Amino acid sequence: MPPSLGRAGNGGVAVKLISSRCDLQHVPDSYVLPPESRPGKEEFVLCENIPVIDLERDRAENVRQVLKAGQEFGFFQLTNHGVSKTLMTDVLEVAEGFFELPIEDKASVYSEDPKRSCRLYTSIDYDKEKVHFWRDSLRHPCHPVDEHVQSWPEKPVRYRELAGKYSVEVRKLSMLLLELIGEGLGLEPGFFERDELNRVQLMALNCYPRCPNPSLTLGLPRHRDVNLITVLLQGPVLGLQVLEDGQWLALQPLPGAFVINIGLALQIISNGSLRSAEHRVMTNRTLARMTVTTFIHPSGDCMVEPAKGITKNHNPPLYRSFLYKDFLSTYIVDTYEGEPPLKRYTL
Numbered sequence: 001m002p003p004s005l006g007r008a009g010n011g012g013v014a015v016k017l018i019s020s021r022c023d024l025q026h027v028p029d030s031y032v033l034p035p036e037s038r039p040g041k042e043e044f045v046l047c048e049n050i051p052v053i054d055l056e057r058d059r060a061e062n063v064r065q066v067l068k069a070g071q072e073f074g075f076f077q078l079t080n081h082g083v084s085k086t087l088m089t090d091v092l093e094v095a096e097g098f099f100e101l102p103i104e105d106k107a108s109v110y111s112e113d114p115k116r117s118c119r120l121y122t123s124i125d126y127d128k129e130k131v132h133f134w135r136d137s138l139r140h141p142c143h144p145v146d147e148h149v150q151s152w153p154e155k156p157v158r159y160r161e162l163a164g165k166y167s168v169e170v171r172k173l174s175m176l177l178l179e180l181i182g183e184g185l186g187l188e189p190g191f192f193e194r195d196e197l198n199r200v201q202l203m204a205l206n207c208y209p210r211c212p213n214p215s216l217t218l219g220l221p222r223h224r225d226v227n228l229i230t231v232l233l234q235g236p237v238l239g240l241q242v243l244e245d246g247q248w249l250a251l252q253p254l255p256g257a258f259v260i261n262i263g264l265a266l267q268i269i270s271n272g273s274l275r276s277a278e279h280r281v282m283t284n285r286t287l288a289r290m291t292v293t294t295f296i297h298p299s300g301d302c303m304v305e306p307a308k309g310i311t312k313n314h315n316p317p318l319y320r321s322f323l324y325k326d327f328l329s330t331y332i333v334d335t336y337e338g339e340p341p342l343k344r345y346t347l
């Protein structure tokens with residue numbers, strides 16, 4: 001534990017981490033959203049339309065289905081994706097184990113400094129935000145594993161081993177999906193293999209504890225992901241909702257499936273052909289929810305722009321070029337202010 005975190009430090013972390021406050025009978029005022037952004041209703045309307053794609057078909061069919069789902073919904077579920085089911089179960093279990101660790105262990109990883117590469121934090125920006133969100137998250141880079149594994153938590157004992165195996169498998173899957181998308185968009189082979197375009201891979205364990213009144217609060221507010229592509233492993237508990245024609249629709253947890261989500265960077269590269277959809281996370285009154293997300297990002301110095309292969313044929317670019325690190329900064333500011341994050345980049 002860092003010397004600065006004595007007993008008082010642990011106490012502070014224990015008060016902030018929502019996973020350490022399981023005894024709450026009411027939603028604290030600091031988590032109650034203003035009426036216009038509250039979910040209001042507690043029930044989930046299941047989304048029947050979002051496709052479930054079985055990747056064990058021929059390649060042409062996979063290309064067609066993945067592209068169509070990315071264009072129409074920006075979200076889809078994936079089965080027979082090649083990642084071992086045992087590994088998926090083990091990772092969710094070890095994630096649960098992490099949040100069940102004694103507060104001293106969690107406090108040693110806790111940090112409010114967004115520049116720290118591996119950190120446990122709570123909500124989004126706890127000290128600056130007006131209202132908090134009902135989520136704790138452990139986030140760290142994971143590619144290449146050897147470069148980052150030493151910064152990951154040492155507890156639970158199997159954490160490093162399982163997170164390492166899992167990130168390698170999910171990276172393979174993410175790269176396959178990008179390859180299928182590139183093919184569907186008519187980009188040159190290997191377009192997404194450019195190192196700077198896919199260099200950063202982040203993994204996050206999200207814990208959304210039981211909540212005494214899910215109508216007042218959210219696990220995560222409405223947002224679009226900033227990166228290229230997100231692979232989400234959700235346990236059996238409902239919570240993720242996608243905004244479709246003004247209605248919040250829940251993504252049904254399917255055993256062994258991943259939820260795949262197109263990020264803004266990929267919407268831009270595809271010149272708006274693929275869509276990054278708004279989503280949010282509701283809490284649950286009776287069950288805690290655990291998810292593991294893996295995000296593929298370009299490196300900060302990568303120039304992001306609509307792919308030339310797409311814009312050349314009577315399809316003028318809808319967005320200007322920018323450095324990915326600049327986009328990351330404005331995305332955070334705009335999302336915080338409730339401004340559309342693509343506005344400044346739209347031509």
Ligand SMILES: O=C(O)CCC(=O)C(=O)O
Binds near residue numbers: 204206239293
């Ligand atoms: O945990 C979830 O269900 C979704 C998380 C998410 O949307 C995110 O981390 O961007």
Ligand SMILES: [Fe+2]
Binds near residue numbers: 225279
């Ligand atoms: Fe998201």
